[in-house]
Amino acid sequence: MILKQIAEYLEDGAASKVKELVQQGLDDGIDPKTILEEGLLKGMEIIGKLFKENEIFVPEVMIAARAMNAGMSILEPVLVEIGNVSLGKVVIGTVKGDLHDIGKNIVGMMMKGAGLEVIDLGVDVSVEKFVDEAEKVGANIICMSALLTTTMLNMEVLVKELENRGIRDQYIVMVGGAPVTDDFAKKIGANIYTPDAATAAEVAKEALIA
Numbered sequence: 001m002i003l004k005q006i007a008e009y010l011e012d013g014a015a016s017k018v019k020e021l022v023q024q025g026l027d028d029g030i031d032p033k034t035i036l037e038e039g040l041l042k043g044m045e046i047i048g049k050l051f052k053e054n055e056i057f058v059p060e061v062m063i064a065a066r067a068m069n070a071g072m073s074i075l076e077p078v079l080v081e082i083g084n085v086s087l088g089k090v091v092i093g094t095v096k097g098d099l100h101d102i103g104k105n106i107v108g109m110m111m112k113g114a115g116l117e118v119i120d121l122g123v124d125v126s127v128e129k130f131v132d133e134a135e136k137v138g139a140n141i142i143c144m145s146a147l148l149t150t151t152m153l154n155m156e157v158l159v160k161e162l163e164n165r166g167i168r169d170q171y172i173v174m175v176g177g178a179p180v181t182d183d184f185a186k187k188i189g190a191n192i193y194t195p196d197a198a199t200a201a202e203v204a205k206e207a208l209i210a
């Protein structure tokens with residue numbers, strides 16, 4: 001019952017209620033992983049589906065994301081402690097010269113919702129910073145977002161940088177953003193292009209499980 005309520009409050013974007021019920025669930029002795037999967041992730045799954053089908057739009061997703069983050073702020077330390085936290089690590093950012101972050105934030109949030117550990121490097125992220133941080137945290141996936149036709153070219157520079165450092169095979173490179181296409185991704189040697197945040201999270205999860 002409480003798990004269903006958490007999912008419903010998350011869909012409604014009621015951040016303080018989500019936080020309160022997650023804490024109550026822990027106090028009642030419910031397994032934190034169950035709270036994550038049957039509560040928070042159930043809610044985010046529905047949000048992702050509605051967003052993909054154009055039933056809801058960016059503001060609703062951002063509000064639900066805030067509720068997800070509120071719940072995760074209680075759950076994450078407990079999950080980390082019991083070593084149950086993630087399927088894999090993702091570094092994500094908007095490429096150098098580009099300040100658009102709404103889409104990138106949604107992708108990151110959906111990936112968190114899918115059970116991945118997401119390290120958000122922010123906007124205007126240089127190729128060196130992407131690669132250095134990925135190496136530092138032991139990431140599995142490097143995710144780049146670009147909204148400008150000029151800045152998307154930096155995605156190719158990153159693939160080349162990985163090749164130059166002899167570490168190309170260690171990473172799955174994912175790209176996206178309004179001007180990015182599947183053809184472009186193939187041309188620059190990225191592993192995965194996805195057109196939207198919900199698909200990005202689904203595909204990243206599949207790639208890590210495979």
Ligand code: B1M
Binds near residue numbers: 100101144148149200
């Ligand atoms: Co800018 N802007 N903007 N802008 N802006 C665009 C992108 C533009 C298309 C508008 C236009 O002219 N029609 C145009 C780009 C033209 C081009 O390159 N061909 C443009 C321009 C020109 C500029 C400036 C140069 C304007 C100026 O100053 N003269 C300037 C550049 C600043 C810079 O970055 N250096 C600029 C500035 C801004 C604002 C700061 C005002 C603001 C950004 C605020 C912010 O992000 N915090 C802004 C906005 C809001 C837009 C539009 C209107 C909306 C972008 C957005 O947030 N969409 C945009 C027009 C448009 O796209 N229709 C535009 C909603 C968001 C949810 O979608 O980011 O596409 P999106 O993300 C989607 C998918 O693409 C995908 O998932 C998301 C959700 O499903 N996705 C991924 C994104 N990243 C992914 C990564 C993945 C997978 C999927 O894997 C890693």
